[in-house]
Amino acid sequence: MQKKICLLGGFGVGKTSLVSRYVHSIFSDKYMTSVGVKIEKKSVHVKGTDVDLVIWDIYGQDDFQKVRMSYLRGASGYFLVVDGTRAATLDTALALHDSAQQVVPGAAFTLLVNKADLVSQWEVREDVLERLRTKGWRVLKTSAKTGDEVDQAFLGLARAMLET
Numbered sequence: 064m065q066k067k068i069c070l071l072g073g074f075g076v077g078k079t080s081l082v083s084r085y086v087h088s089i090f091s092d093k094y095m096t097s098v099g100v101k102i103e104k105k106s107v108h109v110k111g112t113d114v115d116l117v118i119w120d121i122y123g124q125d126d127f128q129k130v131r132m133s134y135l136r137g138a139s140g141y142f143l144v145v146d147g148t149r150a151a152t153l154d155t156a157l158a159l160h161d162s163a164q165q166v167v168p169g170a171a172f173t174l175l176v177n178k179a180d181l182v183s184q185w186e187v188r189e190d191v192l193e194r195l196r197t198k199g200w201r202v203l204k205t206s207a208k209t210g211d212e213v214d215q216a217f218l219g220l221a222r223a224m225l226e227t
Contacts, residue, residue, distance in 0.1 A: 072144035073155035074123035077177040080207035139224040140171035150186035171223035179206040
């Protein structure tokens with residue numbers, strides 16, 4: 064079985080680093096801007112089923128460039144990635160979620176608040192995240208640098224995709 068996952072978020076939130084940590088178990092401090100889409104694959108065993116995750120690392124949205132929602136076609140799930148040290152990236156993620164729901168309504172998704180290793184510098188407030196949780200959102204605090212919650216995020220989304 065094959066499932067497509069997309070990573071959505073603002074510019075420089077750590078989407079590529081999360082994919083590199085998950086697929087290759089590596090992290091690099093060198094920042095490389097994503098242009099277009101980079102596709103990776105990883106096979107996992109979830110709920111007694113072998114699943115090939117096809118992971119689409121989509122360029123970051125900013126004031127000058129909007130994400131093409133056509134990249135989401137065929138996706139079974141997606142991550143909304145936020146940089147915990149920049150509150151504005153949460154607004155970008157929320158806007159991307161609204162657009163994504165138009166293309167893949169009912170798709171499984173998880174909000175990843177990245178850079179948990181820098182929590183002392185976070186601008187994203189816990190009460191805002193708690194409000195999203197009360198709406199039924201799955202919210203995880205990840206660190207591509209340390210690997211915290213990265214495997215759990217991908218496996219949790221894979222489980223959720225199999226349930227929907």
